[in-house]
Amino acid sequence: MADRPLLELEGITKRFPGVVANDDVHFELAKGEVHALLGENGAGKSTLMNILYGLYHPDEGEIRLNGETVRIDSPSRAIDLGIGMVHQHFMLIPVMTVAENIVLATEPHKGPFIDIAGAEKRVRELSEQFGLAVRPEARVESISVGQQQRAEILKALYRGAQILILDEPTAVLTPQEARELFDIIESLKAEGKSIVFITHKLNEVLEVADRITVLRRGKTIETVPREGATEQGLATLMVGREVLLRVDKPPAHPGDPVLSVTDLEVDDERGLPAVRGVSLEVRAGEIVGLAGVDGNGQSELVDAIAGLRKVRAGRIVVAGKDVAGASARESLDAGVGHIPEDRHLRGLVLDFTLAENLSLHDYRTAPESRFGWLYPRKMVAKARRILKEFDVRGGGPETPAASLSGGNQQKVVVAREVSRDPAILLAGQPTRGLDVGAIEFVHRRLVTERDEGRAILLVSFELEEVLSLSDRILVMFEGRIVGEYSPDVTEEELGIAMTGGGREQEAAA
Amino acid sequence: MTERERRPPETPGPAENAPDPEDAPRSFTESVGAWFGTAVGGIAIPVASTVLAFLVGGLVVAATGHNPLGAYKAIFEGTGLNPLSYISEDDRRGAWADLQQTLIIFTPLVLTAIAVAFAFRCGMFNIGGQGQYLVGVYAAVLVGTSLSGTPSFLHILIAIGASILAGVIWGGIAGILKATVGAHEVITTIMLNWIAIYGGQYLFELGGPLQGAQESIPRSDPVMDAVHLPAFPLSTGLQPLHIGVLVSIAALVVYTLLLNRTTLGYEVRAVGFNPEAARYGGISVGRSYFLALAIAGAFAGLAGSLDMLGWKYTVATNDIQISAVGFTGIAVALLGRNKAVGIFLAALLFAALQTGTSARQLDPAVFPPELAIHLSTLIQALIILFVATELLIVYIWGARKRLGFGGPARVQPELKA
């Protein structure tokens, strides 16, 4: 490019204890450009952008804005320089209104008091200018994720951002919302804003970016223009070797139903209906994928089957036993295995050793304990066997779970659930936050389990995962099952169903 | 396999997308403490905290015109822990008596500290040791002054059982409130402390339902001779050392086994570390909260009966007001890091401090005892501050730089790349 780039990151290096997160990274951004930063989880994308936003300080390297070297030591400095960031986990305060969130720290005021009406007016103007529809007086916790994201973008624009960093912006969106976001990006570009788009999704990159910079293990691999780039080529750059984009699996041979849910109704934390009359069946030897946007009742459904949430009405039969309303222990005993969505929150007691974690469900029974008396050595022996079988690396039975890498922690969770030989395995987002190697492991293991006759209910917000693993796909929307598909369905069809489109069509017909 | 999986165990690193940056990090202190505790040895920080607390306490002493070294020396002389006191025949008798006194005070401190530590391991801060101790005292007095004619051994068992039961109830109330409506145990146990204090004063005040035969003194009757705990054969003096000290040491063993070798202990620890994971694992979190506080109350209640049956024999409203065994137990548990050995040593330290600063041991010419009592409270407070803030010690040792690279990865768990 002939013009001097708007922003240059030159030789950025950032070390954390034991890890070099960014190693001599180069990145540049031209005015009015959408530049994608592509890489796997852990490649160093977010670290680089946190450096640009003043949240981390680089150990080496410099940042140039319009050719001048700048030192960005805090987010306020970044804001002053016209840099705005939309974080992957929104930096919004749920109990406050959209307008309050947007003006926070730069509040318009009348005398000593906040001018809330003025703030709302300004936000409304901005949202009309950029086509970002959101109600300024709505409380953040009461609006959709897509609207929250728009509030985040407005927050940056309100502060006069010229450069917008979008960190994994589509991770939480439906395909339709993602499409709307791409339109918003186009209009921002038309207004002269420059955008850094962080992602690990190849198709999005090809759709929205002008240029693509690939990061791998903290290093810049290459910057390529969109023209001529292919998914396969980018994937190879990203991972450093050929990758299989689809899971190889033989056809399923489903047996008898192992889990059958009938007219299930479950409430969420606030007491509002989250699951509204769901019926489904999972048979031995098949993987049923539950597709849907986060927050449409999938988590509550899984929790209810696992005995972690009260059931308001309906039946849950696991291997012939009704466990609706049962405790977690009764569900476990009836044959439910459960890989929870969030392994840090639920799956593991990080301060426990691996042996203690592997006994989390079985510490009350022989051989781990007898009459309330624990036999730690028996726990260790069992753990040693399981860790070996599942090839868990980075520690032995007496290592605290906290000191394992994410992939190995997930292996421990999978190992524990599978080794109990459950009738039905509930897998909630089993590959979230894992690198490619660990993802492949989990996927292979799930398919192996299926082939050996286990029933698996898979919940994932990644359409690709659902499509490649499932033998049948159910779509959940607003607490109901709105459609059943075979795995050769297209992403677009699923996307429409996930936003309630399928149901409306049915109703119209 | 990918390179990440070949990394050494202590560098789990940023492969994770930490779910929410703020959920993951524990306090920096905790993380540094975990590393430091194992690397330098769990003993280093408590010892350094103690030394620092005595130094700061010494400053206060000096600032008010007394000689800190002289004061500390005089206090130490009165504890019976100075081996030099046992050389000469003349000193030995006094030193023995002091040591007995230290051990008598040591006994309930160990138990109230266990009451704090056990709840701690279940993720709760039991400030209610004082109230649980007091109801134990009342129960022991009630049983000890009635049921005359019961065989001595049986009578003692009934009294101790009643105290434990009272402690279980007092701790259990906080436990039930926590398990059912989620009332924070810090608030409920504090309220229960005050209810126990004022309720006890009501019981033994002039005209109170349990006031003793002497109508002019707000005090209970002394417990019957039959329920007095036996003293050690060689112990001497007005307050011979009772066998309760053995009970408290046995309690330390029970505490350790209960926590580490029983399914109940497993549940308590799991809930303490991560209640959500415990629930997912099939553990009833509410039940664990209740049991942990009830068992904590049992230990504190036991302390109450050992004091009553061992050497106090009677309780006056005044004693209830000034008693602080339960609060000191918190300091003991914190300094002892909830470990049996740690509690043993910390209880010995605080018991010695209390004996050494008591009016009977301390020469007013060297340091006024009425000041010394407050000085020991002050030092306890400083010890808690410093122990809770291991990081401060790390700062002072200038070790901070080293931590930049050597610390556990949990120090930076919000990393994501």
Added chain:
Amino acid sequence: MATIDAAERPLADRLRRLTEPRAIALLGIALGILAFWLALPPWTIRAAGIPISVGLLGAFAGLWALMRDERKLGIWAIAVSGLGIAAALWAQGRDESSLQAVVSVGLVTATLRFATPLAFAAIGGIFNERSGIVNIGLEGMMLAGAFFGIYVAAETGSWVLGIVGAMIAGATFGLIHAFFTITMRADQIVIGFAINFLALGLTGYLFRSIYGPEGTPSDVPRIPDVSMPQFIKDIPFVGPVFGDLSVMTWLIIVIVVLSWAVIFKTPIGLRLRSVGEHPRAAETVGISVYKIRYGAVILSGILASLGGAYISFGFGGSFNENMSGGRGFIALAAVILGKWHPVGAFGACLLFGFASGLAQRLQGEADISANLLSTLPYVLVLIALVGVIGRSRPPAAVGRPYVKQ
């Protein structure tokens, strides 16, 4: 399905809302209170049947609601009605004159007097909790204010300087708390506990060291009352209550209103709340989490110390070891009951003040053990906590140390 006529809807809605179990349960609670009140001045009804029937009505309302799934409030209605009947029957057995002595204007002033120190600490507690820091050291900060306030007042002979002295002491203890919990990221509850111990030891030590066995001098300047003009004093009820209130009582009323405005209506309040809800979000827009938290905790120390000053040289005139007597903890409970809102917390403080005032008067008139009655506020806190928890939401980040990036 037949549609309801649109015009009828609002009326139908309103009727339904009035007959909802929740509304009925609230009615039951009100009836229970009424049952007791009927036996007191100015009504002083002496027929046992009236409070019993009113109370029973309340209990039935509670039962009705209970059976329609309004569990908590239903149980409350039954409990309050039962207590109301019992208390009414007890009151009917008393002399009318002694009842009048208990239930009078004096009770209102006593309520305000007991509520004042609590409210100072509670408002302080709201500021630190809103910033995300738990401060169970309020008790110790009150004690520090009580001692250093009276010390400076006695030394300088000026109550104003005494108040300044108390504020400096409170600010210092707040600073210590802030340093250990914010910069050092130590456990907030443990540090708060240590602060209480520290204040107990330090004030006790200095008190004995400076004043010896005689205690504080008897001629310490006191915080004065505000004497209203005569025409206000002549207004029935209002006059006796507001005629001679302490400067500190007026001050806390002003502070309650002011802190409500600051927290909810000003930029600094928005920032304070953002730090307590989501510190990282606040930091990403350039707010200094540490500065706000330091400020809030120091402010809470200052406010708590003012409450302490009122105890030692406000309505009392002397200092005693541990004279805060658990008020800091009751203030903490008031923060929760008041749902982290200054006005709500002040209301809770008035409730506890009322319990203390009632206890004090009952003890004089009805010959009930002072010690037994002293347990009343603490029992009340326990009961109130059971009722309120689950329906109030603390600031999301409270109690969690913040790690700056």
